[in-house]
Amino acid sequence: MDPTADTPSDFPSPPWDRVAIIGVGLLGGSLGLALKARRLCRQVVGIGRNMQRLEEAIGQGAIDIGSTDLPSGVAGCQWVVVCTPIQQIAAHVLEAAKAAPHAMITDVGSTKESLVRQLASFPDLRFVGSHPMAGSEKSGCQHGSAQLFDRRLVFVTPSPATPKTWTVEVRKFWESVGAQSIAIDPDQHDLCVAQVSHLPHLIASALATSTDPHWIPMAASGWSSTTRVAAGDPALWTQILMENRTPVLQATRKFATILQAWVDALESGDGEKIEQLLEAGKQSRDALGNRHPSS
């Protein structure tokens, strides 16, 4: 593929005429709200399986029209954003590309290497993967917000064959709804999110489970923060963790090594070692700075 085949100039600037969102949940609904709040497109088309839920999304102002038929929903759209569960994304991208061959297609899936590799065998696909680091332990369009992407990081994950101009367009798309964007290799992305998102979820869940139920009413803000994400949807997170199983396992093993150092230090009553472990944790946590003061 010729990287100059699509120059930025051949792709329309906002406001776009039509943007399709496949899967109008928390992320899809928030994207619709953001596109409309910022007047970035004339019409947001929501595509889903359940007409009643699409009508609720229309009522919430997240989409303008709803369709349960993917091909007719995406027809004539400049953008298609696939916000369905990770295991359905590839099929939805391919179906959308057939019905809207001139649309730029992206997605919001939490893992990227397997998806990008699967789709790389379709060279004409105008697809670049994305992963917005935005979400909530709540799910559903009713918890959506036009501000969900504000200052949040969106990973954009081109394959080696992706024209640079497409990557630029997808980054501009996310920045237009308030996000910051970064381009990263799909496999590096998966290693990164295993550490900064998937392992914390697993750990929060294990920690919540380890607490005796009769002590939970005594918990204060420390337990509350440390376990917060464990309230997330188990079915959704099972898909994410299964999809990114190898990097998550690697991250979990590294964590287990550090945990063993803790057990050893506690067993031997080695206060100096405990303080070293705590210093290392503090140094790492302090490196985040105040980027998420409300969390």
Place this chain on the structure above:
Amino acid sequence: MDPTADTPSDFPSPPWDRVAIIGVGLLGGSLGLALKARRLCRQVVGIGRNMQRLEEAIGQGAIDIGSTDLPSGVAGCQWVVVCTPIQQIAAHVLEAAKAAPHAMITDVGSTKESLVRQLASFPDLRFVGSHPMAGSEKSGCQHGSAQLFDRRLVFVTPSPATPKTWTVEVRKFWESVGAQSIAIDPDQHDLCVAQVSHLPHLIASALATSTDPHWIPMAASGWSSTTRVAAGDPALWTQILMENRTPVLQATRKFATILQAWVDALESGDGEKIEQLLEAGKQSRDALGNRHPSS
């Protein structure tokens, strides 16, 4: 000791004339601010090693006068609240009791069994241990707040020999600054906080350390919440964890068992087991309800 020796009626009700706070850090300073904001006493005496810091605490309105001499500072006080690091509390309680034999003495130490056992051999001591489940990853009086104890839980930990009326007075004291209180055996307290406070700290620290430094800038709210408490003071937390080493080790081993179930499920790619683990974590986290919505 005769449990009726001190009836509630022989102990003055607020506003008290003088309350001494030994150790004017985050908790001690916040207590001073709360006592003054609620006009619960005429004069708050701050006792510390460093006169300059005490003067800063006066400037912040946390205390009225400062003293680096414990005996003269506590003299004539109705209440003495020991807010020094855990390993100094017993000595400070004994020193205060000698200089202010009519004062009711309590503390804010994070572990209770060892302290209460040590002090139980002094039968005339008007002491009942406390542990407010309030704090912050920040330390120092300058981060104090008159609202720090609002609706927070304070454990009050009588020994079997403690007169019931004293326990009542100490609970009333904490409730007067906005807290909720509960009486609990010191050893049960230590098991509880190992699970709901100390283990979360250890886990947050280990998780922060396990993250490759170059991925930390990509972290979103999940990592941020899950590791938040790891920013706490390592020296302070070393003391807490060393003091409560046995229950913490027990809680850590239980956590490690659950982590091993995670490793097994990931290794074998057992999605059903992963979903079960996540469901258990969600059920436990959801049991907290919305008690700490901002965390």
